Amino acid sequence: MEPTHGPRSTIRRHPERAVPDEVKEILAAGLVAHVGFCEDGQPFVIPMSYHYSPTRPNRLYLHGSRDSRLMRLLASGAAVSIAVTLVDGLVYSRTAFNHSMNYQSVVCFGRARVVEDEVEQRRHFEEMTARYFPGRTLGKDYAPATAQQLAATLLVEVEIEEWSAKARRGGPRGPYDDDPDARGSAGLVPLEPPRT
């Protein structure tokens, strides 16, 4: 089942920047997931690598040490929010207020379950490696994880319940930015590669 939209995943500021049709593409292109959770009333945000494949649109995979606080919390089924951001450019304007960034971002809400099955674990790790390092082949370019390494690692599958995607594109939009005779300068610095 595809994730839905609800009150907590409704974009309020600049709703015209909502890009719900691009959510899978952004998740499949991102490198870093910022994972937010709450423990005893204290919010935390921890950066993590992750795996996402549009073929399983409502699933996102995280892994870490069995001793990690985040992984233990996720394994317990705690509510989690995950943000993925691609930064495409820096936008400068003739007015302070209109400096900006071009970005594509997704925010997900969900809960995790532990992936226990070793065959499933190995499949996800192989797919994840291929996403980050396209062209590298298990068995040829790198050796598989040992049973001991797998045992020390917790892999969780986050079922995404709700998600939203937002993007800003284009140049500066300040009141004087289209006027070449106005004071100051305005423009766009594209960032390559367009991912963070």
Ligand SMILES: Cc1cc2nc3c(=O)[nH]c(=O)nc-3n(C[C@H](O)[C@H](O)[C@H](O)COP(=O)(O)OP(=O)(O)OC[C@H]3O[C@@H](n4cnc5c(N)ncnc54)[C@H](O)[C@@H]3O)c2cc1C
């Ligand atoms: C790009 C990137 C990808 C990563 N990918 C993974 C991954 O796939 N799996 C994985 O297990 N870990 C990953 N890490 C490391 C991860 O961010 C945590 O540091 C790690 O999971 C340790 O967890 P912990 O339970 O010991 O942290 P906690 O005990 O939860 O951390 C305690 C405190 O340490 C500080 N802290 C923890 N991590 C960081 C950090 N990265 N930067 C600054 N302060 C921090 C915070 O103040 C935090 O509240 C990644 C980090 C980065 C930057």
